[in-house]
Amino acid sequence: MTLNTSDTEVNEDLLAALLDRLIPAVGELPPAGQMGLVPEIVRLSGRHDLFHSEFANFMISFSASCPEFESLSGNAQDEAIRAFESGSPELFSTLLTISYIVYYKDERVHRRIGWSGRPPQPDGNEMELWDESILENVRNREPFWRQV
Amino acid sequence: MTSTNATAEETVDILVIGAGASGGAITAWLAEAGFNVKCLEQGYWQNPSKYATASPDYEFEMLTNWAIDPNRRRRNEDYPVNDSNSPVTPVMFNGVGGSTILWSAHTPRFHPSDFRVKSLDGVADDWPISYEELEEFYDLNDEVMGCSGINGDPANPPRSPRQMPPLPLGKDGEKLISGFEKLGWHWWPSDSYINSVRYGEGRDACNFCGHNHMGCYQRAKSSTDLTYWPRALRCGAKLETGARVRQITVDGSGRVTGADYIDSKGTEKHQNARAVIMAANGIGTPRLLLNSVSEMHPEGLANSSRLVGKNLMFHPFAMISGTFPEKMDTWQGPLSNIAMSQEFYETDKSRGFVRGYTYQFQRSLGPAWIAKGGFRDPVPWGEGHHEELEKRLGSVMALAVIGEDLPEEHNSVDLDPELTDSDGIPAPRLNYTLSKNSRDQLDHAIENARTVLEAAGASDIYVDPMMRQSGWHLMGTARMGNDSTNSVVDRWCQSHDVDNLFIVDGSVFVTGAAVNPTPTIQALALRTADYIVTNRQDLKG
Numbered sequence: 014m015t016l017n018t019s020d021t022e023v024n025e026d027l028l029a030a031l032l033d034r035l036i037p038a039v040g041e042l043p044p045a046g047q048m049g050l051v052p053e054i055v056r057l058s059g060r061h062d063l064f065h066s067e068f069a070n071f072m073i074s075f076s077a078s079c080p081e082f083e084s085l086s087g088n089a090q091d092e093a094i095r096a097f098e099s100g101s102p103e104l105f106s107t108l109l110t111i112s113y114i115v116y117y118k119d120e121r122v123h124r125r126i127g128w129s130g131r132p133p134q135p136d137g138n139e140m141e142l143w144d145e146s147i148l149e150n151v152r153n154r155e156p157f158w159r160q161v
Numbered sequence: 162m163t164s165t166n167a168t169a170e171e172t173v174d175i176l177v178i179g180a181g182a183s184g185g186a187i188t189a190w191l192a193e194a195g196f197n198v199k200c201l202e203q204g205y206w207q208n209p210s211k212y213a214t215a216s217p218d219y220e221f222e223m224l225t226n227w228a229i230d231p232n233r234r235r236r237n238e239d240y241p242v243n244d245s246n247s248p249v250t251p252v253m254f255n256g257v258g259g260s261t262i263l264w265s266a267h268t269p270r271f272h273p274s275d276f277r278v279k280s281l282d283g284v285a286d287d288w289p290i291s292y293e294e295l296e297e298f299y300d301l302n303d304e305v306m307g308c309s310g311i312n313g314d315p316a317n318p319p320r321s322p323r324q325m326p327p328l329p330l331g332k333d334g335e336k337l338i339s340g341f342e343k344l345g346w347h348w349w350p351s352d353s354y355i356n357s358v359r360y361g362e363g364r365d366a367c368n369f370c371g372h373n374h375m376g377c378y379q380r381a382k383s384s385t386d387l388t389y390w391p392r393a394l395r396c397g398a399k400l401e402t403g404a405r406v407r408q409i410t411v412d413g414s415g416r417v418t419g420a421d422y423i424d425s426k427g428t429e430k431h432q433n434a435r436a437v438i439m440a441a442n443g444i445g446t447p448r449l450l451l452n453s454v455s456e457m458h459p460e461g462l463a464n465s466s467r468l469v470g471k472n473l474m475f476h477p478f479a480m481i482s483g484t485f486p487e488k489m490d491t492w493q494g495p496l497s498n499i500a501m502s503q504e505f506y507e508t509d510k511s512r513g514f515v516r517g518y519t520y521q522f523q524r525s526l527g528p529a530w531i532a533k534g535g536f537r538d539p540v541p542w543g544e545g546h547h548e549e550l551e552k553r554l555g556s557v558m559a560l561a562v563i564g565e566d567l568p569e570e571h572n573s574v575d576l577d578p579e580l581t582d583s584d585g586i587p588a589p590r591l592n593y594t595l596s597k598n599s600r601d602q603l604d605h606a607i608e609n610a611r612t613v614l615e616a617a618g619a620s621d622i623y624v625d626p627m628m629r630q631s632g633w634h635l636m637g638t639a640r641m642g643n644d645s646t647n648s649v650v651d652r653w654c655q656s657h658d659v660d661n662l663f664i665v666d667g668s669v670f671v672t673g674a675a676v677n678p679t680p681t682i683q684a685l686a687l688r689t690a691d692y693i694v695t696n697r698q699d700l701k702g
Contacts, residue, residue: 034542034543035542035543035546036542036546037543037544037546037547039547057218057221060218060221060225060226061221061225061226062235063225063233063235064221064224064225091543094542094543109532109533109539109542110224110533111221113528113529113532113533114220114221114529116529117220117527117528117529117532118217118218118220118529122528126528126550126551126554128527128528128554132214132215132216132217132219133214133215133219133370133371133372133378134212134214134215134368134370134372134378134379135215135368135378135379136368137367137368137369137370137379138368138369138370138371138490138492138493138494139369139493140329140331140369140493140494141329141331141332142329143329143330143335145311147330147335147338148311148313148349148350150342150345151315151347151348151349152313152315154315154347155315156315156316156318157315157316157347157507158272158273158274158315158316158317158318158506158507159272159273159274159281159507159508160273161273161274161276161277161280161281161291161292
């Protein structure tokens with residue numbers, strides 16, 4: 014099964030299999046590949062030309078380097094991923110980046126890790142005022158900048 | 162948005178190239194003094210309410226459309242920089258406000274000793290000006306930009322009252338501070354151009370979103386589009402956005418006459434001017450000067466010393482992070498505006514190097530950023546991922562080392578023989594290696610950072626000995642000096658070669674000190690404006 018972005022077809026099954034190994038099941042959550050994240054990964058990666066081309070290159074390169082990936086055992090899949098990571102660290106980094114961004118913006122994940130999940134703005138955060146007495150030691154120090 | 166009524170026939174008094182930190186400051190001051198000033202900016206106005214921090218995709222945007230590296234961001238208004246010969250990649254933003262749109266707004270000042278490194282330590286050169294000569298302009302700039310902070314720092318000379326109280330330290334900041342306290346080492350709340358209370362025109366207080374490096378939705382972080390530019394435009398200054406300068410033009414005597422540029426519609430234009438002020442940063446300015454070759458200036462404009470583009474200085478950054486056992490909500494509060502330590506700032510030759518460094522305290526961000534590593538190695542994928550993520554989220558803090566990088570001629574910006582921007586203008590190329598003195602500084606700082614992080618209770622210390630994406634501070638490529646054979650501009654930032662050409666960005670730095678440079682860049686721009694107002698009324702039409 015493939016998903017079509019602007020000019021690249023992404024092998025959805027391969028991407029889901031990769032996600033399963035990168036972010037395994039935890040608690041009540043299944044492995045990431047079984048969480049339905051693939052369409053969002055494809056959508057988001059298409060929002061920037063350079064990133065999109067790097068992601069497409071990853072999919073093409075990985076597929077070529079390990080065409081049998083989906084049929085391998087879990088341990089063999091991990092070995093194949095590690096081999097690719099070692100040989101093409103920058104391409105692999107692209108996959109990790111988009112995978113983590115999409116996984117960690119999922120509400121199910123937020124609930125599990127206790128993360129608010131909202132964008133930084135417009136609500137921001139609350140911070141406490143601080144007690145200036147914490148400065149006492151350093152304030153009492155003699156000036157030590159170099160006179161010229 | 163374009164706000165201009167200039168025509169090709171009009172001759173303005175002053176043409177400023179670049180609408181960033183220094184371009185905004187000098188345009189405002191000269192316009193207020195009655196000069197007819199126009200600025201050409203290749204980028205555009207930003208709308209703070211559209212900043213990506215309010216988008217659910219903000220973490221993706223941070224690494225792409227709002228990336229700090231123009232080679233990653235690749236907006237139409239960006240130009241490529243060949244950084245393949247440099248371990249440090251450039252960081253900048255092209256738009257009204259320039260790199261102050263994406264900066265941290267951490268705003269320490271140079272020390273008096275920073276202007277006298279040759280006399281004191283026998284290295285590089287002294288500046289032709291002193292801290293005392295610049296102090297009133299630091300104060301003026303603080304007032305316009307708005308500084309949150311607190312007086313009394315024993316590592317620095319006394320200074321004028323800060324406009325606002327300091328930003329919160331946070332539980333995380335106090336945790337880091339506890340290490341410095343245990344060791345008896347200096348620390349002090351950071352001066353920051355971030356509002357801790359309402360200040361300035363329509364500018365709210367910081368709401369601690371943690372992502373001020375992506376543009377400030379609250380307008381709490383000071384950027385010159387919010388501070389100097391409204392003043393400048395009210396005083397009649399003209400600003401043309403989407404205007405990319407091809408070259409500075411000269412007459413038969415070698416004096417500048419204006420600039421050739423490409424407007425936002427792609428039309429080639431010329432702007433006449435009685436004087437030109439370069440404010441395009443330590444990469445963009447030498448690029449334009451080297452692209453401005455003429456019969457009178459065959460090596461590039463203002464380059465009789467052949468030092469345009471030479472002596473490129475960064476602040477090479479090391480980043481040392483640790484994981485604390487406590488959960489401290491480390492994503493709350495400005496990323497890099499907690500406190501700094503200048504315990505090791507001034508030279509102590511027993512350390513094996515000259516000059517010194519500042520520690521800038523750093524927070525960390527949310528789960529995707531943490532998973533990808535943030536300041537350190539990525540969380541492992543696969544088995545153990547969730548456990549390690551949980552351990553780090555809200556618990557990682559870091560110390561950034563800003564070391565003083567001394568000038569060396571072989572560190573340079575020149576023109577790439579092949580690479581061009583989208584208008585075919587030759588792009589800059591960086592040639593940079595880290596000196597032994599800088600490496601020794603960083604290594605010393607790394608060992609001390611381990612010590613203080615452990616004293617604060619951190620474990621799992623991780624060292625990035627030199628961050629690649631750290632070229633925030635671009636300095637030295639058109640240095641200031643009294644001698645025209647070994648400097649590009651004089652003590653007033655006026656070209657030795659061309660009396661109606663000025664340079665007011667980080668290019669003019671003789672040395673780089675060990676602090677964020679923007680307050681110094683802006684103070685120099687205001688000082689140059691003051692000089693022009695007082696001494697160059699001949700430039701008024």
